[in-house]
Amino acid sequence: MGQKVHPNAFRLGIYKPWQAHWYADKDYTAMLLEDMKMRRLILNRLRNAGISKVETERSANQATVVIWTAKPGIVIGKGGASVDQLRDDLEKMTGKKVRVTIQEIKHPELDAMLVAQNVAAQLERRIAFRRAVKQSVLRTMRAGAKGVKIMVSGRLGGAEMSRREWDRDGRVPLHTLKANIDFGQTEARTTFGRIGVSVWVYLGDFDLTSREETFDEIPARQLLEEPRPLAATPTNGQAAEAAATLAAAVAAAAAPAAEMPAALAPAALAPEPAPETAPKPKRATKATTTKAAKPEADAKAAEAKTVEPKPAKATARKTSGKAEVAEAAAPSAEVEAKPKAEAKPKAEAKPKAEAKPKTPVKAPAKKPSASKVKKSDGGDAGKDKA
Numbered sequence: 001m002g003q004k005v006h007p008n009a010f011r012l013g014i015y016k017p018w019q020a021h022w023y024a025d026k027d028y029t030a031m032l033l034e035d036m037k038m039r040r041l042i043l044n045r046l047r048n049a050g051i052s053k054v055e056t057e058r059s060a061n062q063a064t065v066v067i068w069t070a071k072p073g074i075v076i077g078k079g080g081a082s083v084d085q086l087r088d089d090l091e092k093m094t095g096k097k098v099r100v101t102i103q104e105i106k107h108p109e110l111d112a113m114l115v116a117q118n119v120a121a122q123l124e125r126r127i128a129f130r131r132a133v134k135q136s137v138l139r140t141m142r143a144g145a146k147g148v149k150i151m152v153s154g155r156l157g158g159a160e161m162s163r164r165e166w167d168r169d170g171r172v173p174l175h176t177l178k179a180n181i182d183f184g185q186t187e188a189r190t191t192f193g194r195i196g197v198s199v200w201v202y203l204g205d206f207d208l209t210s211r212e213e214t215f216d217e218i219p220a221r222q223l224l225e226e227p228r229p230l231a232a233t234p235t236n237g238q239a240a241e242a243a244a245t246l247a248a249a250v251a252a253a254a255a256p257a258a259e260m261p262a263a264l265a266p267a268a269l270a271p272e273p274a275p276e277t278a279p280k281p282k283r284a285t286k287a288t289t290t291k292a293a294k295p296e297a298d299a300k301a302a303e304a305k306t307v308e309p310k311p312a313k314a315t316a317r318k319t320s321g322k323a324e325v326a327e328a329a330a331p332s333a334e335v336e337a338k339p340k341a342e343a344k345p346k347a348e349a350k351p352k353a354e355a356k357p358k359t360p361v362k363a364p365a366k367k368p369s370a371s372k373v374k375k376s377d378g379g380d381a382g383k384d385k386a
Contacts, residue, residue, distance in 0.1 A: 007183040022058035049074040070108040109143035113184030116199040120188035147202035154195035
């Protein structure tokens with residue numbers, strides 16, 4: 001609760017740069033302390049000059065200080081006397097040659113640090129804090145900001161208990177990284193204590209199209225169109241061979257096929273074989289042939305069902321003997337002699353859907369045996385006699 005992230009630190013290295021443009025390995029601590037002393041000296045001496053930020057750059061034996069101010073005339077002084085005196089003091093402090101550059105801020109109402117300094121100056125002159133905050137918010141919004149928030153905290157109005165008051169206009173998206181939010185913080189030194197002033201100014205989103213590319217990346221298409229030699233790393237034999245083959249492949253992809261020798265032509269660049277007949281017509285022909293073949297198969301099955309059982313049933317009814325064998329052979333010959341035209345109408349007349357299951361053929365009724373006939377005759381004769 002109450003732990004806030006600094007807006008500039010939140011976007012540092014992503015959208016906003018550092019205020020110190022130098023790098024050091026060994027003497028980092030000494031150089032950092034030098035920067036802090038230089039900033040403290042400049043801000044204390046030019047307290048009323050409207051300084052927003054101080055940037056530092058370092059070379060071998062020289063340091064460059066860039067001062068961003070809304071009142072460059074106060075910083076320069078008459079004939080540049082103030083700048084010369086400031087340069088001499090900085091050189092004595094650091095023991096190096098110092099170069100001072102002044103940059104003017106054209107819109108001070110949109111700079112958060114300058115707005116905070118303006119509110120603090122009004123509080124030191126014992127102006128009501130609510131009036132100072134509201135006037136600063138209106139002035140910043142009229143200058144073209146999309147949102148502003150000003151917060152003051154301390155013994156407001158000389159009260160014994162410190163409290164916090166704030167005012168806001170527009171929108172201030174603090175958790176959106178692409179939002180360009182300028183943050184400034186300062187203190188008002190009053191007779192009844194210090195009052196802190198914090199200002200957030202939302203200036204819109206960062207322009208991503210004008211950002212400098214941090215990585216030297218080249219897309220693969222550009223590599224193919226404009227090949228460049230790839231240096232093989234001599235760390236390992238396999239790595240060197242892999243880099244050499246990659247460079248050869250890239251160069252071969254860019255070179256025309258006519259100029260490329262057959263030995264160096266990669267397999268990936270070989271002409272693709274012409275596509276065979278489309279699979280769709282094949283599937284269609286298969287479907288049509290299967291559909292056309294189905295009725296013939298059904299007709300043959302129907303013929304087999306209707307023709308084959310008949311000879312067996314005919315032979316089952318005949319008794320044993322040479323004459324019976326001749327009679328059994330005769331129906332089969334007659335069945336074979338019948339044309340297929342007679343069997344087809346039967347199969348067509350009864351489609352599969354309406355075909356009923358075949359009823360089992362009942363065996364012929366057995367003739368009564370001779371003994372039974374005699375018994376029955378004797379009984380009838382006895383009845384007649386009686």
